[in-house]
Amino acid sequence: MSTSAGAGRTPLIAGNWKMHKTIAEAKGFIEALLPLVAATDRVDVGVCPPFPALKPTVDAARGSRVQVFAQNMHQEEHGAFTGEVSPPMLLELGVHGTIVGHSERRELFGETDRALAQKVPAALDAGLTPILCVGETEEERESGDTERKLRHQIQEDLARVPAERLGEVVIAYEPIWAIGTGLVATPEQAQEAIAFIRALVADRSREQAERTRVLYGGSVTAESCQELLALPDIDGALVGGASLDPESFATIVNATG
Ligand code: PEP
Numbered sequence: 001m002s003t004s005a006g007a008g009r010t011p012l013i014a015g016n017w018k019m020h021k022t023i024a025e026a027k028g029f030i031e032a033l034l035p036l037v038a039a040t041d042r043v044d045v046g047v048c049p050p051f052p053a054l055k056p057t058v059d060a061a062r063g064s065r066v067q068v069f070a071q072n073m074h075q076e077e078h079g080a081f082t083g084e085v086s087p088p089m090l091l092e093l094g095v096h097g098t099i100v101g102h103s104e105r106r107e108l109f110g111e112t113d114r115a116l117a118q119k120v121p122a123a124l125d126a127g128l129t130p131i132l133c134v135g136e137t138e139e140e141r142e143s144g145d146t147e148r149k150l151r152h153q154i155q156e157d158l159a160r161v162p163a164e165r166l167g168e169v170v171i172a173y174e175p176i177w178a179i180g181t182g183l184v185a186t187p188e189q190a191q192e193a194i195a196f197i198r199a200l201v202a203d204r205s206r207e208q209a210e211r212t213r214v215l216y217g218g219s220v221t222a223e224s225c226q227e228l229l230a231l232p233d234i235d236g237a238l239v240g241g242a243s244l245d246p247e248s249f250a251t252i253v254n255a256t257g
Helices: 023-036 051-061 085-095 101-107 114-127 138-142 146-157 163-168 187-204 206-211 226-231 246-256
Strands: 011-016 046-050 066-070 098-099 129-134 170-173 213-217 236-239
Touching: 011 066, 011 246, 023 066, 023 101, 023 246, 046 098, 046 163, 051 085, 051 187, 085 170, 098 114, 098 163, 101 114, 101 236, 114 146, 114 163, 138 146, 146 170, 146 187, 163 206, 170 187, 187 206, 187 213, 187 226, 226 236, 236 246
Parallel strands: 011 046, 011 236, 046 066, 066 098, 098 129, 129 170, 170 213, 213 236
Antiparallel strands: none
């Protein structure tokens, strides 16, 4: 089965490798992946290696349709921010964009909505595509706070993005209880949350909301992807564990395009 995103949006399947893959492993992955996804041209394909493997992955993927994204970025261009990497530094490597606001960075490394309100426009200004992650905890879902959480994150994190540029931001709805747990949101839960996110963007610009790609993330596998990716508002997936193996990642890409 193949699926397609709504309103002319090109779906994106992006693999978040987290803290996995050395340079040699990243190059090997791209070599193995390229022939497996060669037949699919209706879906954008992205991989998000750790920082040391970014440039080698960009080089290995050059001339192919595989886009390379970082997993994090600081909002300032330079300064006394030990351990951080700036937008121009990423741009120089030839990456396409960067994940921002992943729940692991929010929970384990204190990334705040206040910082994200600067990171998202900083990425756009540098010519990088931000993949902004949002999502509720299990506790928030159980207490009926999912929409409140999503509204807070979307409104705050996108506050400084000019309305006419909202469509350039990729949003990943990642319920935290589904990340790395093997628990996948039901199609109804994912569709409802993603339609809600799109409606929040539409509050600022109806036209841009139609352009904005909203992905699902959370234990997506080659098996679970088809039902989710067929839903009208879901424009692809951010994939963690199942993106580490070229075969399973390619199966998800090919099920989409
Ligand atoms: C992620 O880290 O963004 C993710 C969705 O991970 P997993 O697919 O392993 O749940």
